[in-house]
Amino acid sequence: MERLEGYFSQWVIKYRGWIIAVSLLVLLAAGNGLQYLGFDNDYRAFFTDDNPELLAYDKVENTYTKSDNVFILIEPKTGDVFQPEVLKLLEELTTSAWQTPHSRRVDSLQNFQNTYAEDDDLVVESLYEEAEDLLAADIETVKQVGLSDPLLLKRLVSADGRVTALNITIEYPKVDADKELKDVVSSTRDMVAKFEKAYPNVNFYITGIAFLNNAFVEAGENDLSLLVPVSLLLMVIIMFVLLRSISAVFGITLIVIFSDVIALGLGGYAGVKLTPASISSAQMIMVLAVANSVHLLVTFMYGLQHKVPKQEALLESIRINLQPIFLTSATTMIGFLCLNFSESPPFNDLGNLVAAGVFVSFCLSLTFLPAMMSYLPVRVKAGEDIAVERLASLSKFVIRYQNIILLVSAVVVFIAAYAATLNKPEEQFLKYFDESVEFRGDSDFANQSVGGLFQISFSLPAEGKGGISDPQYLEHLALFAQWLKEQPEIINTYVLSDTLRRLNKNMHGDDPAWYKLPESREMAAQYLLLYEMSLPYGLDLNNQVNIDKSATLLVVGVEEMSNVELLDFEQRVQQWMQDHLPASMQAKGSGSILIFAHLTDKNIKGMLSGSILALVLISMILVFALRSIKVGVLSLVPNLVPVIIGFGLWGLFYVEVNMALAAVVSMTLGIVVDDTVHFLSKYLRAKREKGYSTEESITYAFTHVGKALTISTLILSAGFGVLMLSPFALNSDMATLTTWIIMIALVVDLLLLPILLLKLDKEKT
Known part of the structure; x- marks a missing residue:
């Protein structure tokens, strides 16, 4: 492995001119695909074409008036x-x-x-x-x-x-x-x-619905035009403050921009249509592209500080970081690719685009970046970095108080695990938008005043053509509507039986005693025909009755409910139908809120499978790459603990988990493992190459990678932190929880991971 690392590093420096030229050609070719990168303005983009609930919803819409x-x-x-x-x-x-x-x-x-x-x-x-x-x-x-x-x-x-x-x-x-x-x-x-x-x-x-779709569009455009530039600017400032090198910041910025352009350009060629949920991929690629570059440049600058010649420092930095950067890129890609287990295409696109961006940044950070840095002037003050001294002190503190830290960590994890059980899978798609969004405010007002903004439709079939005039059918229709009106979730009902009652009263001199359903099929059919013939253009009964009058649409306006409450309500309705309606008249409910409720339920189950697969694959890669079953298995702890604590905090402060947060486990597993890999890589290198003891190897890891871990964590947190300002809740919630987990991961890797190594990896290599 060492020979391969050395050969690769020499190859990069030898062919640096060609590497820069080829990188620019790839940038131009892939960047041309940006013109094909469209934006989907329909909320149906959250569903696959074969989604059964969406197909049923579309069938109702094709039969009656569009919603x-x-x-x-x-x-x-x-x-x-x-x-x-x-x-x-x-x-x-x-x-x-x-x-x-x-x-x-x-x-x-x-x-x-x-x-x-x-x-x-x-x-x-x-x-x-x-x-x-x-x-x-x-x-x-x-x-x-x-x-x-x-x-x-x-x-x-x-x-x-x-x-x-x-x-x-x-x-x-x-x-x-x-x-x-x-x-x-x-x-x-x-x-x-x-x-x-x-x-x-x-x-x-x-x-x-039109303004709902437009709110999706405006949320995406707002994130792309405002948050992405702000995120890039903030990361550049942080990099300059921490690295103190214009050349280093310039090199990393190029990697960030190139990774974004190439990945999104390839997405354009692939026919990807961005949505507010997947448009955050642009920002995520930028943030993740920084991490690889930071590790390479921090090691490079560490060599310069110790008066190692520039070319030698570059060669050594590439050699040392080749394996950990490959591992972190591979595990991050696995985490995001497992978003393909999501039932929602925008999250599939998010995972694929970010995975492509991470792969591009992996290639560029090990080739284009060192090639560029070999030409750029780099001024670094010689001498020991004060950060290294502080990290050495932190290492000694952890080793000295390992038992106390381990006990406190165990208590925190136990409490967090309990708090994580307080989370509930709930989805209210109106709350995808922040209250600052005009559409959200107007919709809240509509629901509170007029009500019924959220609707569920039932297309109830009758026996044959014209069957809706059958008195028995109408009695069942009225019975169902009356039961629905008595349910606490119902605000209003829109049903044909109410119209026929009114017509029957009208045809009997407006006598209130005749406000009841017609007694015969012929009478009901005549009333409907007479009524339809009197209606003006554009106000016909097509929104309630199908063409051959073999089915009617019953629409109920419901209170705003979570997906769990909606699915419970639907189950209650289906049970009532089975008990009181003939089999020929029974029908599933449909509506935008219902299809989102089913989507969330399926998405959480799908992402659970994706997260388990990501964990298994990442663990296998670490065991194989680190050449130690013990260390590979041990690495699971600092990867899982931040997720547990993050969801524990969410359970304490927010409770509601939407379908975006279901994707966070898989996504963050791929991200937080980066810190673990870099720390363990330096730790094992000290043990295997230098023959250090466990304590000495831990201190070596602290001093040689601690600064890079801190810088990359700050940049990742800042990048995702800016996304927390998004008015689109799926993005802001996901960014909030991800930021928490990334910050917790640094603490865990600097406090808990060294103690686990002290306890479980004492033998000398």
């Missing part, structure tokens, strides 16, 4: 919505909303198709028109309908009447998804801005 929408809320600053000025505003807004690009339907209190009897005729018309001419009695009628009709109350009108909403159903042609979404968002914002100016006494809020 893509814009939801605008209106709140007068004083009074309720039932006043002339607000009703006039709503009428004008309803008319303008039809001009929204790709709009297919507009629903509001104003154009709600109210029905009533006039002699023997059924009248179907908008609830009101020409608001400026409404009399007090007319407004009272509007108020009475708005606060009583189940198709309006807690859907488009709040229970207290202080908020009303307008829903625009969007159907994209899907020719240019990015442009289509931007057109909808910009058009809506421009429209609302005009009304805000015209009606200063009214507050407006915008949410809906």
Whole structure:
């Protein structure tokens, strides 16, 4: 191994000119792929194409009206919505909303198709028109309908009447998804801005699926345009302060930029579409690319400080660091590649892109970086580094108080392990966004006022064509809707049986006693036909009834729930269906919140398998590379302890674990093992090459790698720490927990690992 290391280091210096030239050519070729790196603006990007819950959801959407929408809320600053000025505003807004690009339907209190009897005729018309001419009695009628009709109350009108909403159903042609979404968002914002100016006494809020997708886009763009440059700048500052060498900082910065450009360029060639969850790969690659370079340059500069000639110092640095840099790169790549066990494609892309970036940085840090440094002037003050003296003192402290430190460590790990059990796998996709994000604030307001922003749909089949008019089917439909209304999680229901009750009452002179379902199939079918023929264009029953009238869609608005609560609710619904509905009528629930709930559950299970595989592979590599089963197995402790403590802290402070945090175990296993590998590499080199005792080898490891470990940890923490500022919770939560684990790993490697070596590796090599 030593001969191979020596040969490789000499090869790098001998062909340094060619290495630089080839590296630049690879950069240009791979960088060309950046133009193909797209951005996916659809929340469906979190699901695979064959995801069963997504397929069921798409089937419902293809049968009925699409769920893509814009939801605008209106709140007068004083009074309720039932006043002339607000009703006039709503009428004008309803008319303008039809001009929204790709709009297919507009629903509001104003154009709600109210029905009533006039002699023997059924009248179907908008609830009101020409608001400026409404009399007090007319407004009272509007108020009475708005606060009583189940198709309006807690859907488009709040229970207290202080908020009303307008829903625009969007159907994209899907020719240019990015442009289509931007057109909808910009058009809506421009429209609302005009009304805000015209009606200063009214507050407006915008949410809906279109703005959810746009929030994903803006979160990703914000991270890429702001956090990545800030992260790079902060890392450069830290490197300069700690390394005190412009040439060294310049060399590392080139490695960082090259690694990012090449990895993302290759991703572009591979057809990767970035999402807010995978766009953080750019920052992670930068952060991880620094670590390899730092270890090589710290060893190089250590040689210069001891008056070793520049070329010899470079050769020795490459020789000493070849194995540990290879091991740390391999283990980091394994950790990130195991993200492919995630059920969510963005996390697959994140793992693959970062793994590619780590491989590129491994190659460049051992070839391009020393080749560049051989040409660059490097000024280093000769003499012993004060940091080395402090690390030697720390080594003596650890050796002297090893029993006390071991006892305290055991207590901390035990407490952390218990605290880690407090974590609960919970997902609330609205909380993916920080409260500073406008979409989050508007959506929270919508859910608290009108309610029902979170919906679950049930497509309930009937017996054959026209079967939805069968009285028995309608009775079961009404029974199911009534049971749902009684559940504590339900805010509102949207069901055909309520419409038929109203029509039956209308056709009997609006007698309240006839507010019940039609008694015969023929009567129900006639009512529906008469009602449909009276509906204006764009407000048909396609959002509730399929084409051949063999199924209807029941939609329930639910409270915001975690994925665990949602899955429990779904199970309760399915059990009730089995007990009370005929087998032909039973159906699974569908909706964006449900598919995310199932995704989180599957993702956590998948990442558990990925983490176990990562741990096994990393352990096998360490045992083989370090040529010691004892040391390889022993290395598991400092790799697992930081993860246990990190999740313990999370259990104490946050509790909720989303699908991004499920990926942290695999990811951080690959990162924190770096410190362990570098420490053990220097420790074993001292034992095997220099014949040192265990205590002397530990001190050697402290003084020869302790500074590099500290610098790389600070840089990694700073890089991930900046990502904590992301308004996208999947990124900020993942960065927070990862930063904690990385910092804890340094403490464990400098305190606990040496003690384990003292206790378990006493024999002399």
